[in-house]
Amino acid sequence: MGRIVILGGGVSGHTAASFCKKWVGKKHEVVVITPNSKWNWIPSNIWVGVGKMSTEQVTFELAPIYKKQGITYIQAKALSLHPDGGLDSDSPYVTYEHTHKDKMGQQETVTYDYMINATGPKLNFSATEGLGPEHGHTVSVCTPQHAVHASEELKKVIEVMKSGKRQKILIGTGHSSATCQGAAFEYMFNVEHELNEAGVRDMADLKWISNEFFLGDFGIAGLHLKKGGYVTSSKVFAESLFAERGIEWIVKAGVYKIESGIVHYENLDGQKKTEAFDFSMLIPSFSGVGLKAFDKSGADMTEKIFAANGFLKVDADYTKKPFAEWRAADWPKTYQNPTYKNLFAIGIAFAPPHAISKPMQSTNGTNISPAPPRTGMPSAMIGKAVAKTVTDMIKGKITEPQGNHSMTEMGAACVASTGSGFFNGSAVAMTVFPVVPDYEKYPGVGRSLKYTFGEVGLAGHWIKHLLHHLFLHKAKFRPGWSFIPE
Amino acid sequence: MNKESQIKPYEPSSGAALPTRFTLYMRQNFIYQVFRFIMINIKMTIIIWRSH
Incomplete structure (x- = not known):
């Protein structure tokens, strides 16, 4: 019997575990090591952050779900990889530290035949002084607990507005290289929707702040779509949404420090500026979770298999080159580590070859541009593709990964909520194809104009709600789960 | 409400x-949005099918 170990039980890790178990059956063991006891449908955290949903509606306990499916579940945090084995054995293994209260802090090891790293990111609040809900002055919607806190803080500022005092609300990115602008974008519009419902919209000054070069970049170099007889940039689309709602914006801004009620940022001109706030939700930068790697003798070889940002190296071209020389072929196709053929990385855990948006530097030399997002639909699709590769390899059907699962060949559907409500909700429904633009295949715009589109309306809200229930159904292995696409 | 009246030169x-008043109305018009719901789902299904 072989063993597939999956580190992380988020969107990509859970998808990989689901399909690995479905395809290997009882012949091989599938082990998931994840520090969390609950699975979280992260896109719906936005609604928790405005009090429209509870944490129970966006999470569920993993243990009974994995038990039912025959997946071995270890609630623990992975610490180190030993791909060559140790002094006693050649079997590769991983060390982990339990996070369940019964075994808290105990360290153990598990050997593997194949390893899929799906650890996701470390929410790097500490990269920006004063950022975050735990040690800083801003709220977050990155976890269900953070979102509940954000909702409580939002209620407080709404009460202040009801008492007749104007409030400044600042939402966006909290670091010069943060990504996930889409989540901040959704939160901004949902907050605006809530303020309208509470009857205090006229008492709030809403402002967006981000490291994007233009509004609507989203860390994917923006997008173009056909609208009203024109090929239109997402800049026009996003600016329209903001202007329609009376939301001001600051772009090209790298936030570097936050004090109580004041955000400090640097712009591309090198100017240091400040922005006041009463309520602020800023997305932190992401980094790898700090996994270490050791060779057979116990010597540290972390730099050999992990990139400097802590993400696992895969079959990408990591040669440093200017934006003009970036090619679609730089992006990984199989997500296999080049050194260890039984090691894969999916979702945010794989090291991208470079950004998607053009890198920008301030006159002071600060990089102010988004890191590439690798979340949502692409991360789940990559999880399924790697699950297929690994199960075929463990069954002996193939010796090398097959197919091309590059983000330059993969589309994504994205539904960004702009307000919740069955009759008065709305959302931006978008598709992009491919996720990473291919300027050789699609000169100028980098993407297919036939398959890239976007529109705003009530229908988008219904789709977002439908997806919430469908993906929870799928993640809980309810009947027909495997037929629901990623 | 006229959105254009909010423009600050x-x-x-x-x-x-x-958006014009008509566009805003259509975004929330139940019948039209049911139609858009079907159309957007078809488009998304095509993208999903092409990506797998």
Whole structure:
């Protein structure tokens, strides 16, 4: 019997575990090591952050779900990889530290035949002084607990507005290289929707702040779509949404420090500026979770298999080159580590070859541009593709990964909520194809104009709600789960 | 409410496209949105099918 170990039980890790178990059956063991006891449908955290949903509606306990499916579940945090084995054995293994209260802090090891790293990111609040809900002055919607806190803080500022005092609300990115602008974008519009419902919209000054070069970049170099007889940039689309709602914006801004009620940022001109706030939700930068790697003798070889940002190296071209020389072929196709053929990385855990948006530097030399997002639909699709590769390899059907699962060949559907409500909700429904633009295949715009589109309306809200229930159904292995696409 | 009445000349937002009253109405029109719901789902299904 072989063993597939999956580190992380988020969107990509859970998808990989689901399909690995479905395809290997009882012949091989599938082990998931994840520090969390609950699975979280992260896109719906936005609604928790405005009090429209509870944490129970966006999470569920993993243990009974994995038990039912025959997946071995270890609630623990992975610490180190030993791909060559140790002094006693050649079997590769991983060390982990339990996070369940019964075994808290105990360290153990598990050997593997194949390893899929799906650890996701470390929410790097500490990269920006004063950022975050735990040690800083801003709220977050990155976890269900953070979102509940954000909702409580939002209620407080709404009460202040009801008492007749104007409030400044600042939402966006909290670091010069943060990504996930889409989540901040959704939160901004949902907050605006809530303020309208509470009857205090006229008492709030809403402002967006981000490291994007233009509004609507989203860390994917923006997008173009056909609208009203024109090929239109997402800049026009996003600016329209903001202007329609009376939301001001600051772009090209790298936030570097936050004090109580004041955000400090640097712009591309090198100017240091400040922005006041009463309520602020800023997305932190992401980094790898700090996994270490050791060779057979116990010597540290972390730099050999992990990139400097802590993400696992895969079959990408990591040669440093200017934006003009970036090619679609730089992006990984199989997500296999080049050194260890039984090691894969999916979702945010794989090291991208470079950004998607053009890198920008301030006159002071600060990089102010988004890191590439690798979340949502692409991360789940990559999880399924790697699950297929690994199960075929463990069954002996193939010796090398097959197919091309590059983000330059993969589309994504994205539904960004702009307000919740069955009759008065709305959302931006978008598709992009491919996720990473291919300027050789699609000169100028980098993407297919036939398959890239976007529109705003009530229908988008219904789709977002439908997806919430469908993906929870799928993640809980309810009947027909495997037929629901990623 | 006329969205164009909110334009502040020479502010960054003054260059943005604003939806007309008709566009805003259609975004919330139940019948039209049911139709859009079907159409968007078809488009998304095509993208998903092409990506797998």
